[in-house]
Amino acid sequence: MWSLQSLKDYFTRRNFDFEDPSIDLYKFHPQLKFFFAINGIFFNNADSKLRFIWPFIYNSLTIMALTFEIIFMKHGITIKDYAFATECLCYFIIISSIPIVNISVLLNKAKVMKLLECLDKDFIYVRSLESRYKSPFLQGQLLIWQLCYAWFIFTISVASLFVVTCLLALMYQSLFVTQDEHTVRPLPFPMWLPNDDPYRTPNYEIFLILEIIVCFNFIQTFCVFVYIMFHTLLHYYYVMDMIFLDFEVIFKDVDETVVKLSRHHPRRITVQMELNRRMKRIVNWHLSVFRSVEFISSVYGPPLVFQVSVSSIAICLMAYQIADYLDQGKIHFLFILLCLAACIQLWIPCFLGTLLRNQAFAVGEACWRCGWQETPLGQLLRSDFIILILRAQQPVTIKFTGLPKLELETFSSIMSSSYSYYNLLRQYDST
Template sequence: MIWYNLTTLCTFVSKTSYSKMALLLKIKKLFTKEDYDFDSPDINLRNFHPQLYIYLAAMGIFTNNRDSLLRFIWPSVCISLLFIAIVFEGMFLVHGVIVKDYAFATECSFYFLLIGMVFAVYGGVFYNRDEVFQLIDDMNNDFVFIRTMESKYRDRFLKGQLLIHKLCCIWYIFMTTIVFLYILLMLCSLVMQSLFKADIDVIRPLLFPMWLPADDPYRTPNYELFLFFQICLLAIVNQVFSGYIYMLFHVLLHYYCILDMIIKDFEVIFDGLDESVVCLLSKDPVRKQLQSTLNGRMKRIVNWHLAVFKGVKTVSSIFGPPLVYQVMVSAIFICLMAYQVAENLKKGQLDIIFVMLLTAAILQLWIPCYVGTLLRDKGYAVGNACWNSGWHETRLGTLIRADMVLVIQRSQQPLAIKFIGLPQLQLETFSSIISTAYTYFNMLRQYNPDS
């Protein structure tokens, strides 16, 4: 009997271990796209990056049935809850300032600004709905065109797209971990109170601090209702804000890959062509054929180059308002989070949640600034690739000299998201905002006499 029980236990353990290994293997395949057919003739944006379409659908942008009324259901629910939340946080902020509870007011200020950021994202996407469709169609057309090209172009492009997919997974895992820890630590605190402080009059924890003018938000059933509301609100903010940052770096890195293709085209623009044909008369059929080949290669380069500028301009229209808001309030975000961490450290406590929120606040600003710098430098690299293509070493360069001059001149214009009130998204901007946040942090600690 004992032997039978041991055998059963070992079998159960081995099956459990096998299930865990199988789950980890599936997660790995999802991350690396091992099961994806990179040689398929049907590769497009939808089947390579389905998460992009899922995010747009959650934002009320249906790419199939574009005028369906169902697209308004989820955004309406989200915006209604967000409106209630921002009214509450505004009330809490005013109360914290009145009673001089600056820690409470500081935390409420962060949530108030964060919800405002989510409203800015919704506004930018809804108002520029047609531009979103145009952007998605253009990106999909890039997939459709490049999948028909030679393997050296196709592999280079899909390698860049795979990197975008991996970065997407890492970003969502990071943000979901913050949300999960936010809820988990609150539940752990609640369980600890139930086990060891059941007979003591204690305040049960919520995800966000609350106050009501004529009632106690921590009594039953207020506590249960507010806890459910806050969990829903946290999920909505994570869905909208995380997706916004993801879509921003996805689109910019997509056009970074296109610029990389242009540079590759310049490296081989004269390959396989006989420069002695230039000596023939311009009406000679052989020279006409050569001229046509060179014009075709330059046309593809120019079309791609114009598409990149058009895509960045479209991104500016869609995400200009939330980016302006993000740049304006990021210094305050980072300052408030750093202040909360410093206050807790002063009390001998390390608030893991606020440390992670501070990290997320820095990352959400660093990501677009870093990608913006990459895109700007890659745009300049196109001009350098054109200049260094060897046009001066071959007589073939005389046939497309005017076109190459135009490309070089165009590449001198910095590739950057441009919107009223928005500085160029570069690492220099990130450094400036961090410096401003540190200045605000010092001012806040000097203003609060208890700090």
């Protein structure tokens, strides 16, 4: 068994060789292959039909769960049990994201592989550079590694608590509750059947297993979806740090006197070629950011549209459930955690979108402040600087039809809408 120190060393990558000359994306982030494999993307045998088996199984179970939730919502509205109806609607919205994410990834398999290839090329290139480039880049990758497992643990904890609390309650009933107390065996999510009792044997056992599987599906889909989002966005945030480092030394160790020489003089041509080489690397870094964000947009655009569109409703329904339980003198800590997770999963892409946007605008400022006006060499790259500054005015953001800009202002707007919907729902409930 691993000791606490072993877990700490694994989390901090204490035993990882950061100077390994063969380091690449998959050596630093081995979890990527596993996460994509369970979502139907294989690396060793990319065209294998076996990759569709597991996605087909859990998407089929998800569609079954969505059908049940629609039945439950209709029943709750019919009997005017709006707490039951809103809870089922909340679960319906959350579970709906599972097939949307998986279908989007499977249909854009080629773009996913291209995106991973770009990430890997960055690793291979940076490992060949000097320490001033490699160290901050790998430290950024270490942060991504740690955030991955922190998010994974948080997501597993939230989903597992629904199952664990149910099993603990079931164990308590089995050990201490007598038959004449007429208790109902618990399920992670409430159920109802039109002409049958879902809590009788064997219905109860079947639905318990199905609900546990749905919790697992949520973990493997939504956890990976959000992780890939912040992995790629943070990766290119640190790539733009490489641009800043390049601007700091763009005129370093270059002979300024060649500016006075003829344009065709060999010394001036040599200096011009060196400056062009340095500028080319900066431009390639910059273009790679735009290109990769386009890949991210095409792959994860549909899930993000759904996520942003329905988050205000989902958060509103969770807040309503929490308030309804408080009115009864109870605390629904599972819904409190679920509401917190819903806010975090929305905040992450919005925060990173703002971070990446500001970092991209800072590229233009770095170009302007690189010292071109303090050296005559600046006139040799004047047109390149103008083009790059103009290019840097275009915001680096995920774009997709129907998707607002992913930034903190969007998060604030969604939270305001959630609060407004919550107030309307509470007012309707009190009448």
